[in-house]
Amino acid sequence: MRARAGLVGVAAAALLLTGCGGGGAPAAEEADFEGEATGTLSGWGFENTDDVGQARLDHAAEQLSGVTVELDQTAFDAQKFTTLAASGNIPDVVQIDRQFVATYAAQGLLLPLDACFAAHDVDPATYYYPQVTQDVTWQDQVWAVPQFYQPPLILTNERVLAEAGVSADQLDPSDQEGLLAAVEQLTEMDGSTPSRLGLDPQGVSKAAMWMLSFGGGIVDESGAPTLDRPENVEAVEFLQRIYEAQGGFAEVTGLVDSFDIFGDGNPYSNDLVAAAVFDQWYVNVLTPYADEVEIGAVPVRNQEGDPFTASGGSSFVIPASAENPSAACAWAIALTSPDAWIAAADARAQTTEEESDRNGINAGLFTGTPENDTTIREQYASAEGYPGFEQAIDAYYDVAAEGTSLGGSPAGQQIQSELEGAVQSALLGERSPEEALGEAQAAAQRAYDQVSGG
Missing domain, CATH: 3.40.190.10 (Periplasmic binding protein-like II)
Incomplete structure (x- = not known):
């Protein structure tokens, strides 16, 4: 399906980030993810933000009250990304398809994020589905904060x-x-x-x-x-x-x-x-x-x-020349935390109730993390009166654990x-x-x- 593939590509690029970053930022081995998240954070994304995205943005803003987030809500463009990286005028955090994380990591354009996860007590090996973590792992380092997982x-x-x-x-x-x-x-x-x-x-x-x-x-x-x-x-x-x-x-x-x-x-x-x-x-x-x-x-x-x-989905990366890597790390972690996903699930439940054309069907959210998926499935996913939808929703949740990384x-x-x-x-x-x-x-x-x- 060529037409559908293009539409899916647009949907997958909907969370990216730009801004004014700049040269003179710390090298990968010098990035300080332990520091307090303050100042201005430039981001490329959240284009056409829906209820799920806005709820997570609001949650992150509450957690990082000392950070001013400036989002350029345009779609990711690979040529633009490499041009900005070469000029040093790069945003602090960018969302890209997980399949291409290793491409930019190999070019020296990204910071490895093992220390970012450690600073926030998150273990990628246990928090995410193994195949999701594998998506963003290259040369035994993790290079992105994953989000979402759309099993076919x-x-x-x-x-x-x-x-x-x-x-x-x-x-x-x-x-x-x-x-x-x-x-x-x-x-x-x-x-x-x-x-x-x-x-x-x-x-x-x-x-x-x-x-x-x-x-x-x-x-x-x-x-x-x-x-x-x-x-x-x-x-x-x-x-x-x-x-x-x-x-x-x-x-x-x-x-x-x-x-x-x-x-x-x-x-x-x-x-x-x-x-x-x-x-x-x-x-x-x-x-x-x-x-x-x-x-x-x-x-x-x-x-x-x-x-x-x-497995497949999007992720947040921090460019190697990001000016505010500490805030970028804290923001990406906040957006993908259990509390952020519950806020998103609450927002989707409210939308389901308010919008009659949804017919009361809540298909749940697929977050990239087994624990969050289980919680949302048990507390929010529902298709009462529509057994076919109930069976389909269950089938997607059941197969998620069987995924293999590309x-x-x-x-x-x-x-x-x-x-x-x-x-x-x-x-x-x-x-x-x-x-x-x-x-x-x-x-x-x-x-x-x-x-x-x-």
């Missing part, structure tokens, strides 16, 4: 499944032939064009997840690219078969691009899909249509048949770009999966060698 799974259209006589359990990638038969049975064609999809796997944007579920992966423990692993080739070959069972990648993409994902033309209200891979946020999108849709959910499964998902790399952005280009080429039939991933691996390796000194 297969969101089903129970009305279509029942109509076709297919069980959601048949959408199991560990039984490849069974899944393909189910997809074919669920798909409706208008000539050579699909009018209803059996399964939208998000083959390009979720390619790394599918590779991990096959036992592969896009980087090794050192961050070097591994795009041409045999398991990755097998995953793309399987994706090819899923698309072929529905008329082909180009035809499926054409239908997906026509979806009004956020509005009345959404694919569940209009029975345009029987199932699709979606992150947890999409349950919230569907709440105004709760009386029109019949949803459910099942996890993606690995080739051993075990529930599986991939891994970080000094060449993370280049690797992701090469990956998506190769998978799209293979799914379009321009090259075989082996050829496409082989060429992508060579290009990604060159990028990795350049930035890592290999």
Whole structure:
């Protein structure tokens, strides 16, 4: 889903930070996170702040009464970030996608934050899900304060499944032939064009997840690219078969691009899909249509048949030349503290009660921390009267612990770009999966060698 991937990218960039930072700041080994948080803190982010974001901002402001926070509420831009870093005119704290933390850390643009966590008595190894901590760990140091965790799974259209006589359990990638038969049975064609999809796997944007579920992966423990692993080739070959069972990648993409994902033309209200891979946020999108849709959910499964998902989300980083690292550290920790998440959950509960179009459905919050998730799930998550939503919410919470990190790399952005280009080429039939991933691996390796000194 190219259109959806772009929208998700915008949503994921919604919490970034800018400002006036400046040169002459302490080097990484000299950063003082123990000092009192005072003065002015420049931040890049909280673009289009919602109820959850505002509640956390308000909580942090109460905790850091001696800090004046100046936010530039524009979206993160990689080129702008590196330009500001080179000039020394960099904000004190910035939110970026966790997948690219290692890229900026390897360039010497970020401060390692182990001392930041220690100064506030937070142990990343126990506070966050292990895979979330792994997302922001590089060379045995933690480089960011994580927030949020949106596990993807297969969101089903129970009305279509029942109509076709297919069980959601048949959408199991560990039984490849069974899944393909189910997809074919669920798909409706208008000539050579699909009018209803059996399964939208998000083959390009979720390619790394599918590779991990096959036992592969896009980087090794050192961050070097591994795009041409045999398991990755097998995953793309399987994706090819899923698309072929529905008329082909180009035809499926054409239908997906026509979806009004956020509005009345959404694919569940209009029975345009029987199932699709979606992150947890999409349950919230569907709440105004709760009386029109019949949803459910099942996890993606690995080739051993075990529930599986991939971790991902955003994080706060502190640039190496930040002028006020102590306040930046305290602010990021305050924004992701248990009290901040409870404040956010309270705000979401109030919004759920006040806005009738939510139909009383509170899908909970996915914070990146097991303890906070459990508390919010037990005290706030609810979809009374809508059993399909209740089951889907539970499925997302249940699968969160089964996540695997995509891994970080000094060449993370280049690797992701090469990956998506190769998978799209293979799914379009321009090259075989082996050829496409082989060429992508060579290009990604060159990028990795350049930035890592290999």
